[in-house]
Amino acid sequence: MKKLLFSTIILLCFLLSPISSISQTADKSNPKLVIGIVVDQMRYDYLTRFYNKYGEGGFKRLMNEGFNCKNNHFNYVPTYTGPGHASVYTGTTPKYHGIISNNWYDKESKETVYCAGDESVNSVGTLKADGKMSPHRMQTTTFADENRLYTQKQGKTIGVSIKDRGAILPAGHTANAAYWFRGKSEGKFISSTYYMTELPKWVSDFNASGKVASYLKPWNTLYDIATYTESGKDLNTFEGVFNGKETATFPYDLKKLSKINGGYDILKSTAYGNSIVTDFAIAAVEGEQLGTDAITDVLAVSYSSTDYIGHKFGVNSKEVQDTYLRLDLELEKLLNFLDDKIGEMEYTVFLTADHGAVDVPAYLKSLNVPAGYVDNSDMKTKFTEFMTKTYGTSDLVENVSNNQVFLNREKIKALGLDLSAVQQTIVNELITYNDIDKAYTAHAMISTSFPDGIEHMIQNGFNQKRSGDVIVVYNPAYISYSHTGSTHGSGFNYDTHVPLLFYGKGVKQGSTVTRTVIPDIAPTMSALLNISFPSGATGSPLEFVIKK
Numbered sequence: 013m014k015k016l017l018f019s020t021i022i023l024l025c026f027l028l029s030p031i032s033s034i035s036q037t038a039d040k041s042n043p044k045l046v047i048g049i050v051v052d053q054m055r056y057d058y059l060t061r062f063y064n065k066y067g068e069g070g071f072k073r074l075m076n077e078g079f080n081c082k083n084n085h086f087n088y089v090p091t092y093t094g095p096g097h098a099s100v101y102t103g104t105t106p107k108y109h110g111i112i113s114n115n116w117y118d119k120e121s122k123e124t125v126y127c128a129g130d131e132s133v134n135s136v137g138t139l140k141a142d143g144k145m146s147p148h149r150m151q152t153t154t155f156a157d158e159n160r161l162y163t164q165k166q167g168k169t170i171g172v173s174i175k176d177r178g179a180i181l182p183a184g185h186t187a188n189a190a191y192w193f194r195g196k197s198e199g200k201f202i203s204s205t206y207y208m209t210e211l212p213k214w215v216s217d218f219n220a221s222g223k224v225a226s227y228l229k230p231w232n233t234l235y236d237i238a239t240y241t242e243s244g245k246d247l248n249t250f251e252g253v254f255n256g257k258e259t260a261t262f263p264y265d266l267k268k269l270s271k272i273n274g275g276y277d278i279l280k281s282t283a284y285g286n287s288i289v290t291d292f293a294i295a296a297v298e299g300e301q302l303g304t305d306a307i308t309d310v311l312a313v314s315y316s317s318t319d320y321i322g323h324k325f326g327v328n329s330k331e332v333q334d335t336y337l338r339l340d341l342e343l344e345k346l347l348n349f350l351d352d353k354i355g356e357m358e359y360t361v362f363l364t365a366d367h368g369a370v371d372v373p374a375y376l377k378s379l380n381v382p383a384g385y386v387d388n389s390d391m392k393t394k395f396t397e398f399m400t401k402t403y404g405t406s407d408l409v410e411n412v413s414n415n416q417v418f419l420n421r422e423k424i425k426a427l428g429l430d431l432s433a434v435q436q437t438i439v440n441e442l443i444t445y446n447d448i449d450k451a452y453t454a455h456a457m458i459s460t461s462f463p464d465g466i467e468h469m470i471q472n473g474f475n476q477k478r479s480g481d482v483i484v485v486y487n488p489a490y491i492s493y494s495h496t497g498s499t500h501g502s503g504f505n506y507d508t509h510v511p512l513l514f515y516g517k518g519v520k521q522g523s524t525v526t527r528t529v530i531p532d533i534a535p536t537m538s539a540l541l542n543i544s545f546p547s548g549a550t551g552s553p554l555e556f557v558i559k560k
């Protein structure tokens with residue numbers, strides 16, 4: 013009997029071992045498709061504040077069946093869209109990838125440049141200049157680039173967004189294509205000659221389908237507005253108003269309003285902008301046959317309307333709440349489509365944001381929270397007077413933008429002044445201004461290593477070749493912006509704390525409150541795919557997320 017039992021076990025082991033090794037091999041294979049989702053201006057608390065109103069198949073599916081990093085932050089300033097998208101996909105910060113803002117003053121050409129602008133390429137799909145774009149200013153690779161290199165270009169990369177920079181920077185240098193939305197009178201997705209000479213048939217078909225025009229319809233709340241108890245009153249003084257409408261209140265007749273709000277551009281500032289992106293992302297998976305073989309493809313999807321809506325109506329608005337309840341359904345639609353098309357657990361998703369946003373400072377002030385608006389013109393007058401008095405000329409300052417002062421190196425040299433001494437003199441002056449909380453010299457940024465705090469975040473955002481000579485930090489919740497709507501850009505938690513969800517093949521189920529940072533995402537994806545890390549990656553793979 014004992015002998016029989018023993019041989020039965022041996023037999024079982026023999027039978028089971030090939031099976032387990034097959035399943036192990038299957039488990040180790042890479043996902044057929046990686047979908048990176050960036051939700052523009054999504055604060056972490058949108059996951060929790062609206063949780064009870066979400067369905068089971070969107071955010072909740074990612075949160076509960078995937079891995080939820082609850083304490084995920086940007087680790088640099090400025091927290092803007094261009095740097096955000098670049099940092100998510102390159103796994104590093106502006107110090108290395110070079111996207112120091114959306115627009116910045118270029119010290120060499122002495123002109124303001126746009127992060128995705130490229131005069132050497134042309135538009136595809138429009139006669140307008142909106143397509144003269146490429147990722148050429150981004151200096152390091154994205155994990156999608158590394159996947160292209162690893163797979164001998166057999167794995168595809170496609171980027172999709174309303175905003176050009178939201179599609180272009182994530183997709184990287186080697187992308188097959190990036191597509192973004194041109195509104196105005198056109199209402200279609202376009203691209204640039206950086207990627208192609210003409211739009212593929214599936215894109216032209218999408219543009220001709222009338223799908224975009226079908227969203228020029230009334231926007232009302234998804235559910236009874238009386239049940240939206242997680243946001244402020246619909247009528248208040250903290251929200252921007254569309255042209256031709258008296259108040260920022262539901263419902264919005266988009267067809268009528270489009271005529272005096274930039275044609276199809278109005279859709280960007282409504283929940284339907286996200287629907288258009290979902291429709292187009294699905295068309296991209298079909299049209300490019302993404303995820304149909306064992307070689308991993310990457311689809312970078314960026315939802316930009318959330319940012320336009322936050323800027324217009326503010327963090328606490330009914331419009332923001334409705335947008336997220338509807339985005340939840342868009343995610344459900346996308347995930348269900350991927351289940352059918354590629355197979356459940358055959359793809360991997362991550363979802364994050366490019367930055368958060370501050371509550372409307374006027375609203376915070378009404379609740380006695382320290383907040384306010386920076387008076388730029390007053391500061392400029394005072395600063396110009398100071399420079400003239402100190403140096404006999406105000407020409408030493410070449411440009412002031414992105415909370416930075418750019419000095420004229422030639423003039424400083426001609427006057428026989430010491431650059432770092434001038435920087436320090438300016439810091440000593442600016443720190444006396446009411447709205448400025450902190451100020452640093454570029455000299456400090458390159459000569460000192462700051463291990464933590466706002467100094468560390470500024471250093472991570474500081475690019476020696478591209479950044480300015482003096483960097484200032486405004487008081488918490490002080491913004492240089494209109495008195496309605498929200499904005500972002502700082503190193504404070506309201507701008508840095510954003511969702512980070514992983515889901516699908518190769519991802520563990522769970523959550524953590526351990527601090528993670530945006531540059532950890534790309535190395536995590538590289539580790540999950542077992543490929544090289546992006547060239548400038550400074551983040552670390554999140555070991556607790558990846559199934560071994």
Ligand SMILES: [Zn+2]
Pocket residue numbers: 053093319320323500
């Ligand atoms: Zn924004």
